[in-house]
Amino acid sequence: MAGTRGYVNRRLHSLLGVIPIGIFLIQHLTVNYFATRGPEAFNAAAHFMESLPYRYVLEIFIIFLPLLFHSIYGVYIAFTAKSNLKNFGYFRNWMFMFQRITGIITLIFIAWHVWETRIAIGFGWAELNYQLMEGILTEPFFFWFYIVGVVSTTFHFSNGLWSFFVSWGITVSPRSQKIMTYASIIVFVALSYVGVRTLIQFAYGV
C-alpha cells in the first residue's frame, strides 16, 4: 500500500519528538542547570555525562538519528501547511503556526549549537567545560541567539507534547485537550525557566 509509509513516518515523527528527543531535552537542560551551582558542579555533571559507557551508541540512537529524522520530516510537514491566521485567528491555529515556525528556528539553533559544542569538541577544537559555554554566552549576540533558541525549543516541545497526546488518542475529548493545554503551558514555563536561568548563569555569572 502506497500510503503505509506515510502513515509510519508520521507516527514515527510524533513518537520520536517525545521519546527520546523530549526526554533527552529535559535531561540536557537539567544537567546544564548544575551550572547554577558553580563551574565545578557543572564540570562534574558534564564529565559524568561525557564518560557514560557506550556513549557513542547512546548519542547516535537517542540523539542524532531521532533528531535527524524528526527535523527533516518536520521541515516537510512545516512547508505543506498554508497559514490562514488572517481569517481564522483561533488559539489553536496560532499554536499550529508557532509549532511550525519554532520548529524551523529550533532546527537552525540546534544545528549551530551542535556544531559549536559537540562537533567542535569531537574534533578537539574545544574542550567540554564551563569556560566553553561562558565564552560563547558572554557575547551579547550569542546570548540572545541562545535565549531565542532555547525558548523556541521548549515551546516546540511543550506544544508538541500537546499534539502528541492528541495524535496518539490519549486526549480525545475537548475537556481533556483543554486540561492538556494548561499542562503544556506549565511544562513550557518550567522548562524555559530552567533553560534561561542556566544561560544567565553562563553569561553573567549570577
Next chain:
Amino acid sequence: MSEQKTVTFIITRQDHPDEPAYEETFEIPYRNNMNVISGLMEIRRNPVNANGEKTTPVYWDMGCLEEVCGACSMVINGTPRQSCTALVDQLEQPIRLAPMTTFPVNRDLAVDRSRMFDSLKKVKAWVPIDGTYDLGPGPRMAESKRQWAYELSKCMTCGVCLEACPNVNSKSDFIGPAPLSQVRLFNAHPTGALNKSERLQTIMDEEGLMGCGNAQNCVQACPKGIPLTTSIAALNRDTAIESFKSFFGSDQRI
C-alpha cells in the same frame, strides 16, 4: 426617507474554470430580512454592476435554502459559510463574496466539490448490507448512542471545514476533517462496525488521518457544530490500536 437604502456586494468572479478571476461590485436596493442569496437573485434579475454597466448574472450553487444541503457554501467577508443563512443585516458592508479556494471553480461562486465525494468513497462511508439474501433486522442501537451519532450524521459535505483547514491546500493531499468524521460515524453503527478495520485502513495514510495538524479550525468553522476534532482524536486512538493489531497480529481482529 429621501433616498433608498442599498447593499453593496463585491464579488470575486470567474467566467470559466481556466480563466483568471476578477472582482465586480454591485449595488442593489435593500429589502428587509435579506440574505446573501436574495441579494444574488436581485443581481440575477438585473445584472448591472455598480458602474451602471450591463454584465452577466453572477452564478452560484444552491439547493435547500435552509442550511442542510451544503451546496451554497462560499467565502463571505473572509469566512466560509452557507450563503442561505448569511443574513445581510448581520454582515459588515460592503459584503465580499468569493468562491471557496480549496475547490476548483466552475463559474463565479460555484465550485466543484467532487473531491469530497471521492473521499467518502475512499473511506467507505456506508454500511454494506447488500447481498444475495435478506440479512434480517440489524442489532438495536441504544437511544443515547443514536442521539450522539445523529450529531455526526449532520455533515452535509459543504466543504467549510476543508476551506478552514491550513493543511488542506494545493501542496497536500489531505482529505480534510469531514470524511474522517464519517469513518467514526459508520464505525459507531452496530452493523457498520462489522467493517471497522477496513474503514480504519483507508485513512491510515498521509492523505487521511495523518494529514491533520491539530489547528482545530474545522470544529470552529463547522456550521453544523460537528465535533470534528473529537472525531479525529478518537480515530487517532482507533488507528493506533489498529496498527498494533495489523502489525503484531491479534486474536480480536474484525
